[in-house]
Amino acid sequence: MSETSPSRQPQVVLGVSGGIAAYKACELLRRFSESGHQVTVVPTAAALHFVGEATWAALSGRPAATETWDRVHEVPHVRIGQRADLVVVAPATADLLAKAAHGLADDLLTNTLLTARCPVVFAPAMHTEMWEHAATQENVASLRRRGAIVLEPAVGRLTGVDTGKGRLPDPDAIFAACRRVLSGRAGQADLAGRHVVVSAGGTREPLDPVRYLGNRSSGKQGYALAVTAAARGARVTLLAANVELPDPAGVAVVNVTTALELREAAVKAAAEADVVVMAAAVADFRPAEYAAVKIKKKDGAEPAPVALVRNPDILAELSGSRARPGQLVVGFAAETDQVLANGRAKLARKGCDLLVVNEVGEGRAFGTDTNEAVVLGADGSETPIAPGPKEDVADAIWDLVAARLGVPSH
Numbered sequence: 001m002s003e004t005s006p007s008r009q010p011q012v013v014l015g016v017s018g019g020i021a022a023y024k025a026c027e028l029l030r031r032f033s034e035s036g037h038q039v040t041v042v043p044t045a046a047a048l049h050f051v052g053e054a055t056w057a058a059l060s061g062r063p064a065a066t067e068t069w070d071r072v073h074e075v076p077h078v079r080i081g082q083r084a085d086l087v088v089v090a091p092a093t094a095d096l097l098a099k100a101a102h103g104l105a106d107d108l109l110t111n112t113l114l115t116a117r118c119p120v121v122f123a124p125a126m127h128t129e130m131w132e133h134a135a136t137q138e139n140v141a142s143l144r145r146r147g148a149i150v151l152e153p154a155v156g157r158l159t160g161v162d163t164g165k166g167r168l169p170d171p172d173a174i175f176a177a178c179r180r181v182l183s184g185r186a187g188q189a190d191l192a193g194r195h196v197v198v199s200a201g202g203t204r205e206p207l208d209p210v211r212y213l214g215n216r217s218s219g220k221q222g223y224a225l226a227v228t229a230a231a232r233g234a235r236v237t238l239l240a241a242n243v244e245l246p247d248p249a250g251v252a253v254v255n256v257t258t259a260l261e262l263r264e265a266a267v268k269a270a271a272e273a274d275v276v277v278m279a280a281a282v283a284d285f286r287p288a289e290y291a292a293v294k295i296k297k298k299d300g301a302e303p304a305p306v307a308l309v310r311n312p313d314i315l316a317e318l319s320g321s322r323a324r325p326g327q328l329v330v331g332f333a334a335e336t337d338q339v340l341a342n343g344r345a346k347l348a349r350k351g352c353d354l355l356v357v358n359e360v361g362e363g364r365a366f367g368t369d370t371n372e373a374v375v376l377g378a379d380g381s382e383t384p385i386a387p388g389p390k391e392d393v394a395d396a397i398w399d400l401v402a403a404r405l406g407v408p409s410h
C-alpha cells in the first residue's frame, strides 16, 4: 500500500457536508494525518456552520478548500479531484448524496466529486426516515452502480431523542474502509460463503465478586481479524472476552468472561464454522475456589495462598475434534524468547493448521495499533508478516487461510 512509501503520501480529499456528525470527521481526519496521508478538507458551506475552517486547517496542516471561486487561477474545483487517490465524504447528507447521484456541481465539493477519477467513499449520516426514503435509496443505488462505495449507516442515537439507522459509521470503521480502498482490497470477497469464528481479548478468572486473574490483551488484533474477514465477505462470529471496543458492524458478537465460558461458546460456534481463529489470550489456570463474598484480610494473618486449577486448552480441543471436514484452526502464540523454536513446538502441541507467533514484551503488541508476526504452518511453512497496522496483519493472516481453504461445501 502506498502509505508505506516515503516518496509519495496518498492524497485524500475529505469532503464534509452539513450535518451534526461533521465533528466526527475531525477524528477521521486525525486518523488519516497520523498514518501518513495528506488530506485536503473540502467542507460545504453548511458544514462550516458545524465545524469551522480553523479546525480543519489545524488538523490537516493545510488550508481547508471551501469555495469554488477562491484561487480561481489555480482552478481548484478541477485540480483537487484530479490529484486525489481517494475522496471520502463524511458525513454525507441526503442532500449531498442526491447532488452526487445527479451530477450537480454547485459548490467545491460537488465539483470535486465530478472531476475525481479515483475511488469515492460516502459515509452517510441522516435521520432514519431520510435514509429510508425511496429518493435516497435510489440515489445510493445509482452511486453504487457507478462504482462508488456507500457505507451503510450505523444504528443508534441520532440527533435529539431519536434512535435508529442513520448514524455516521464509527470513524474507525470509515478509516478501515478507506484503507481497504487505498490498498486495493476493496471488493475482495475470497471469504464469501464462509463462516469464520474469531476469539478476541483476554479471559478473566474470578476470585470473588470484585477480583479476578486476568491479562493485558486489548482484543485489537482479534477485532481487526473479525472486521477484515467481514470485509472479505465472511459471516463472522466474534467471541469477545472482556474487550472495551465497539462491536464491529456486520459481525455477530458473543460476550464471554471466563475461559470456561469461552470454551462453551467456541465449541458451539465451531460446530458450523469453516475457520476458527483463537486470538484470545486464555488463562491457563483459574482459582480452584470462588468466594461468593468478598475475601477480607485478617489482621496479623498471612495471606492465604491462591490454589489454581488448569483450564481446558480450547485451541488443542478444537484442533483435535474438527467439527467440520476441512475446517481450519488457527492459533496465536505470544513468546518473549526463542520465538520460532517455541512457536514450532507449540504448533505441534496444539495440532492447529497455522500458528501466528508474536514476539511480546515491553511495549510490543499489547494494546498497540501495530503488530508483526511470523505465521508457522503445519505444512512446514514459515511466513513473516511485516510490521504494520493490526488490520494489515489480519489481512495477511486471511490471505494464508484463504489459500488453504478448499472449495466451499455449502
Ligand code: CTP
Binding pocket: 259, 278, 279, 280, 281, 282, 283, 284, 311, 312, 313, 314, 315, 316, 330, 331, 332, 333, 334, 346
Ligand atoms: N489457548 C487456548 N486455551 C487455553 C490457552 C491458550 O485455546 N487454555 C490458545 C490461545 O487462544 C492461543 C494459543 O492457545 O491461540 C496459545 O496460547 P499460549 O497461552 O501462548 O500457549 P500455551 O500453550 O498456554 O503456552 P505457554 O503459556 O506455556 O507459552
